[in-house]
Each structure stands twice: as C-alpha cells, then as structure tokens.
Amino acid sequence: QLIDNFSRQLSELRNGVSNFNNELNKTQSKLRSFRETLKQAFDPGVIWSASEKLEGFTLKVAQATALPLATLYKSLGAYKSLELAQAEMEVALMTREGLPTEAIKELNKQVEELGTKLPGTTADFYRVVTALKGAGMELDKIVNGGLKAASYLWVLFKEEASPKEVAEMVQSFSNAFRIAGEDFEAFADQIQRLKFASGLTLTQIAYATKYFSAELGQLGFTGLQASKFMLAWIGTLKQFGVAGETAGTGIRSVLQRIPELNERLEKLRKQGFDI
Secondary structure (H helix, E strand, C coil): CHHHHHHHHHHHHHHHHHHHHHHHHHHHHHHHHHHHHHHHHCCHHHHHHHHHHHHHHHHHHHHHHHHHHHHHHHHHHHHHHHHHHHHHHHHHHCECCECCHHHHHHHHHHHHHHHHHCCCCHHHHHHHHHHHHHCCCCHHHHHHHHHHHHHHHHHHHCCCCCHHHHHHHHHHHHHHHCCCHHHHHHHHHHHHHHHHHHCCCHHHHHHHHHHHHHHHHHHCCCCHHHHHHHHHHHHHHHHCCCCHHHHHHHHHHHHHHHHHHHHHHHHHHHCCCCC
C-alpha cells in the first residue's frame, strides 16, 4: 500500500514536470521564431533587445518553478524514507497476536522527540528500533530506555558506525552488563564519559566488553554499578596503551582467577601471610 501510494504521487509529479518542460520548450521555440520574423521586418538591434528580455523572462519563470519542484522532490523523498522506516519497524515488532499498539504508540512519541532534539532524521531513529529488535532486545527494554540510549550513542559515534551497528553494540552491552531498561540512559552517559576521557572508539569499547561478558555473569557482577567499575577499568588500561581485544582478554584473565582467590589466600595464611 505504501509503495502504491508513493508510486502514484511520484508519477503525478513526474508527469507535471514533464508537461512543464514541454510547455517551456514550446514557448522558447515560439520566441525564437518570433524573433526571426521581427528581424526581417525591423531594426535588428531593437528586436534583439526585446526578444532577449522575453527569453530572460521565460528563464526566470523556469527557475522560479524549478526551485519549489526541487523542494517538493526532497520533501517527498524524506517522507517516503520516514514512512518506509516506520513500516519496517512495525514489521520487526509484529507478533502472532498482531502489532503491540501501545508500545508502538510510545515508540512513535519517542522517535518524534528524538528527531526534534538530536541531529538526525526521524527515519534514523525508527531504524534504531528495528536494529535493536533485530539484535534481540526485548520490546519493553527498547521502550523503557533502550531506544533513547542507542540513539544518544549513535549521535555521539555517528562518524564511526551506522544506527544499525550502534544498536547491535548497545544490545551486546545490555547482554554483558544486564542493564535494566530504566538505567539505559545513565549507562549511555557512562559510555560518553569513557569516550571523551580515554579517546576510545565505540568499537574498541564493544570489543573489550565482548571478551569478559561471560565472566561478569558467572561472578554475578552486573548492573549499572558494575558497568561503571568495568568501564573505568577499560579507560585506565587505555591510558597505558592497552585497548580493544587486548584489554578485553586481559580483564577476562583477571576475572577468571577471582574464584580461586580464597584458595590462594588460604595457602598464604599457612605460610604465615595474613592479607
């Protein structure tokens, strides 16, 4: 239905432009003919000046008409992109029971707000929703903070990643730290602090996190407070020139030894060391 509607509108617009061009060509052709006729009957200098003005006038008409048409083309293109992105989001959120209308209503409201506040199109933020769902994030988590956090991060890192890529990374962060929906915005704030304090890219942060996420879950060290500690650790390593995969595997090796801590402390006590 979307495609049919837009095809009809674009077809009508294209026909209008074509008709306008035909009329313009006819007018200019008549003016040239008119000028040749006058040349044969009157003083060439006077006639040349008059016909130049007439041609100049038709050119101005063409320019005045072409500008609104170009703007209309652009507006239709933006609207088409928005509608398509919105439709793709709805398809992504569809369940056996149909569309979750209340959730979609809330997401539409958030997308409108983000499109007004942040540098990006409304269609971009619909694509963030689609990407988050495609990456496996639960709908309630998207509605209750996931969309806003991913959108803020995309604006922050838009030079290095697309909305889809940022959304996928946000989902990997969600899995690693088990961030609650209501804490997502605060978590996004921690990411931007890490970026500007350390100079890390989002890809480097995501790579490091990927390598120790399983260990965090096993230790039960998750949530917003855990993320603050771990992100500070990643940032500190960057100050010593260790980043990305190297930082992630280094942190993992430390976390893997934590369960052995009591056993090792007991051995030290037997040797007379009390820590």
